Amino acid sequence: MKKPILIAAAIWTLFVVAAAAIALAASWQSTLEQARVAARVAFEKDLTFRRWNSLRGGVYVRVTEQNQPNPYLDVPDRDLVTTKGIKLTMINPAYMARQAYEIQKTTATVQGHITSLNPIRPSNAPDPWEHEALLRFEGGLPEVYSHEELDGKPYLRIMRPVFIEDYCLRCHAKQGYKEGEIRGGISVSVPLSSHLEEYHSLAAKTVGGYAIIWSIGLAGIVFGGRRLRQSIAKEHQARVEAEAANIAKGEFLANMSHEIRTPLNGVLGMLQLLKEQNTPEDQASYVCMAYDSGNRLLGLLNDILDISRVEAGELVLERQPFSPRELLNSVLTVFQASCSKHGLKLTGIPDPSLPETLVGDEARLRQVLFNLLGNAVKFTPEGAVTMEAWARPNAAKPGSVRLYLSIADTGIGIPDDKLAHVFERFTQVDGSFTRRYQGAGLGLAIVKRLMDLMGGSIDVVSEPGAGTVFHLQIPLERPQGQARPQPAEAPRPAAAQPPEHMRLLLAEDEEVSRLSAQVMLTRLGYEVVTAPDGQAAVEAYRSGRFHCVLMDIQMPLMNGVEATHAIRALEKAEGRPHTRIVALTAYAMPGDREHFLASGMDDYVTKPVQPEALLMALRRVKASRQAPGGPEEGASPLDH
The missing domain is CATH 3.30.565.10 (Histidine kinase-like ATPase, C-terminal domain)
Structure with a gap:
């Protein structure tokens, strides 16, 4: 998982560096654009002053030491004398611009220069950068600018062409220029020191901001990667456990199928053999084998129920x-x-x-x-x-x-x-x-x-x-006081325990289960009346008298719980003594016993019915009748 985190961190770093580089480049271009705007303003200002001068045909000023006649201006009436004897000389646009630029050298940071490829005044000749720009104007370029150093200081130099206009021909017609042609150009040099300081300050803030963003993102990648790695590890572990559980479940189901079918096959196989002609010894052997197979199947079901009870918290010690x-x-x-x-x-x-x-x-x-x-x-x-x-x-x-x-x-x-x-x-x-x-x-x-x-x-x-x-x-x-364990009474054979005469009502809808229970109880000496459903059981109880009712749960027309409620209602309405009702059911999951007892039943025996378990339930019926306050102290249900 470390490699993906490193790859993600590298990608994030490249992304932040690229974003920072784009931001810095944009800031640099903005800085240069600010300088270009200042240069263009200066250019337009100089061009405006030049036009103002040209539109007025030149400007006459008094001749002084600073305002000497322009020796390169060849026009009539260049010099005049007023009626008072004051000498005047014409200042044409180019001459005025040159004098203004001379003043700028000592009074302003932005410097200008007017020049051309064929200057009349030699001092107006272009420097190499300006010469290259003028040549590019001849190719149609409207503006040239670049970042240069002048006297060791950074400047933005920008130059635009100056075109011959109608009012320029008065001075330049003799040179062969025509209206619309390029006469030269004006270059403006803007110092970048202040702009660079502002850019460096902004760049530092930008880099710092992106460094914070990079750090936060990197921390997110690292910690998120770790959590993702843990999540993936947990998911992998859960998947492995789920696969193992599925394998175990599959093996369990296969084993369950085998463990259920094997004894079931023994039961059915032995019964199939019993259908044929056999000696008494063979019949006895087949019956024992079938019975053992049935007990093995019952043991398996009991194991499943036991573990279900434990895990459901229903098993009480x-x-x-x-x-x-x-x-x-x-x-x-x-x-x-x-x-x-x-x-x-x-x-x-x-x-x-x-x-x-x-x-x-x-x-x-x-x-x-x-x-x-x-x-x-x-x-x-x-x-x-x-x-x-x-x-x-x-x-x-x-x-x-x-x-x-x-x-x-x-x-x-x-x-x-x-x-x-x-x-x-x-x-x-x-x-x-x-x-x-x-x-x-x-x-x-x-x-x-x-x-x-x-x-x-x-x-x-x-x-x-x-x-x-x-x-x-x-x-x-350890036991408190003199408590001693009660030795379990060894079960005697059923034939050796003739019961007191008891009349039983057996409610069972399944014919085989009803017949087996009826025959078993009859052989043990009990009188048994059967009912195929809950409604028939209630009618039999209404018209007869019984010491105990053996009640199946799942039956048609009326189930065992509903039949129990109906019998309890009859007891209350007719003043009958309490009759013991024993649930005789295949419902053996956690909570089933408690549910049936809470519905009004008195005891609970699970199917398949074992004779010992059924006899123990009937002994408890007898014990309840003999207990003080039981029915026999008053009247038996059969006396009513």
């Missing part, structure tokens, strides 16, 4: 007591089978410094460890995966600790040029068609954002071919 040792053991247990299958050694090393109980979001910590351990297992063809955990007091916040975690593997490692980008969205170390490891490039991005949300940090050290180590640091509080 829970603060509940939990056991870090139990968390680590449960995570290791999940991956133990996979590591054994691939011949990997999975080791957990909890340090004695780990507190028995900490307060934080156990589910999100579990998600972080699942992602990191999942990557470690996936990218380690052989060797070992090790997870260490320890804690240190948090000096910045008494009563809290910093939980440190380290997940190390002996896998393929990460190239140095990719390390800075592993936590970016949609980024994969290998985005080619020949990559061995599948994934959408969201796992580490979710981990990084969850760590930021928890106020922690994550760092990575890796060596290609030797392995990778992730270091995590999370600030967590």
